Amino acid sequence: MSKILVFCEHHNGQLKRSSQELLQFAKSNSSDVIALIFGKEAKSIAAQTAYHGATTALTVSDEAYVSYNPELYTQAIQEAYAKTQATVLLASASATGKDLFPKAAARLNAGIVSDATSLEINGASVVAKKPLFAGKCFANHAFSNASLQIVLMRPNQLPVAAPDTSKTITIEELSVTKIDLKVLLKEIVKGTSEKLDLTEANIVVSGGRGLKEAANFKYLDELAQVLGATVGASRAVVDAGWVPHSMQVGQTGKTVAPTLYIAVGISGAIQHLAGMTGSKVIVAINTDANAPIFQKSTYGIVGDFADILPKLTEEFKRALHK
Ligand SMILES: Cc1cc2nc3c(=O)[nH]c(=O)nc-3n(C[C@H](O)[C@H](O)[C@H](O)COP(=O)(O)OP(=O)(O)OC[C@H]3O[C@@H](n4cnc5c(N)ncnc54)[C@H](O)[C@@H]3O)c2cc1C
Structure with missing residues (x-):
């Protein structure tokens, strides 16, 4: 049975639908689903991850993790992996996911398939399907010699059932080693659109x-x-x-x-x-x-x-x- 770590994204205090999809998929394939959540709202988001199937939540609530920073996030993922020894890591093929996880995979010597549109987990084996050449054909990818198998799923590919709000969760705060950042985020200038991406x-x-x-x-x-x-x-x-x-x-x-x-x-x-x-x-x-x-x-x-x-x-x- 795989131990699945799910990188959960959220916005305005709500767990994103793409993360709900991943958690529900993980739950149907494993009894050990760990939600990894960053940012100062991480603990309240953790409760929502339970509704969608997470059994444990690892949070990093440090102020520095409120906005995406590839160096900080990579460090935290490395330490989350060291702690959990997960065999599968699922994340969304979002802008953040596509930027972050190639770095994290290199750091962890993990296998990674990005932009998957379907996924099968049978015991320890993971097969991810992704489109090639602008959707002219599809390729199935399996992992070889990877102790951690990372799959970035396109959003809206997996079904989401109604949340089970009776579920509760054990939350553990991950204390991440401080690192010297090479790039500092100075300011985020919001775009004009308030519409859903x-x-x-x-x-x-x-x-x-x-x-x-x-x-x-x-x-x-x-x-x-x-x-x-x-x-x-x-x-x-x-x-x-x-x-x-x-x-x-x-x-x-x-x-x-x-x-x-x-x-x-x-x-x-x-x-x-x-x-x-x-x-x-x-x-x-x-x-x-x-x-x-x-x-x-x-x-x-x-x-x-x-x-x-x-x-x-x-x-x-x-x-x-x-
Ligand atoms: C490397 C590369 C990458 C590319 N990436 C992208 C990409 O990411 N996304 C993308 O979209 N394109 C991409 N393109 C461009 C793509 O090839 C097309 O040129 C582009 O999609 C055409 O846009 P269009 O359909 O709006 O325009 P057109 O092909 O000009 O089509 C306009 C359509 O409007 C219809 N029409 C005209 N008048 C009306 C009317 N009054 N009411 C209703 N319909 C009307 C016409 O019949 C026609 O079918 C890429 C091209 C290359 C080479």
């Missing part, structure tokens, strides 16, 4: 060059407002300077896997598809009935976005009583 969103409405001009993103904003969605974009409109790169979906942007992805005026180039074909339901709106996006869509609407989006927004308003 694309990679976490349950519904994404994305716009492409078919919108004709930046101002027409207002149609997407209105629909997104009604649906509680986050707005994304194709690279064509990011390159044109209509929207920031943080909104780009695709091979050189973000990978999303929401329950619903609405692609508006996007042709469906392979590099865009690479970032969104993991979505559960895909709806495309395009004037060209032969646009490649329709081949990947669950539902297709052939028509002009300027006709269709206001109607959809009104219908959703009515249906959702907004």
Whole structure:
């Protein structure tokens, strides 16, 4: 039986959905699931990790761990591993996960598979599947001679059941050795958006060059407002300077896997598809009935976005009583 350490991410006092997924998956594969939580809210987050299957929580509540710092976090992970001797470490393939865990894996001489879309654990053996060449094919990876097997899972790939709020947890504070930092974080300047990050969103409405001009993103904003969605974009409109790169979906942007992805005026180039074909339901709106996006869509609407989006927004308003 594997001993599984789960690196838990949180925001505004809430355990992220991606971490809930990992904990629930870990719980269904092991009776020894340890949540590793950083930041001054770590102890209250620990209670939430219990609801999703953690049996023990290791916290690092030190003020220095409130914001991501790769040197500090790597040190803490090294010491968490030394303490737990976990055989599997699961984390999200988030921006933090992708930056942190290659360093941690090198430090721990561990094996690592990043960007996995499915995972199987049988006893001590772990097999992680990940897409290659922008999703043209998939590869299954197993580990060899790795005492610690690290897998970074894409968010929204694993199911989340209702939390069991009757569960409690043993919390242990990890006292991490102080290290001399080579890079100091001086300030975090918040972006303007308070919206949920694309990679976490349950519904994404994305716009492409078919919108004709930046101002027409207002149609997407209105629909997104009604649906509680986050707005994304194709690279064509990011390159044109209509929207920031943080909104780009695709091979050189973000990978999303929401329950619903609405692609508006996007042709469906392979590099865009690479970032969104993991979505559960895909709806495309395009004037060209032969646009490649329709081949990947669950539902297709052939028509002009300027006709269709206001109607959809009104219908959703009515249906959702907004
Ligand atoms: C190395 C590399 C990496 C890349 N990475 C990415 C990436 O991460 N993400 C990404 O998106 N792209 C990426 N690209 C670019 C990609 O190849 C495409 O050029 C890009 O996705 C096209 O964007 P688009 O679909 O918005 O524009 P277009 O391909 O121009 O499509 C516009 C669509 O809008 C439709 N349309 C026109 N008028 C209307 C209307 N009134 N109403 C509704 N529909 C309308 C058209 O029929 C057309 O299908 C990458 C390319 C390379 C080479």
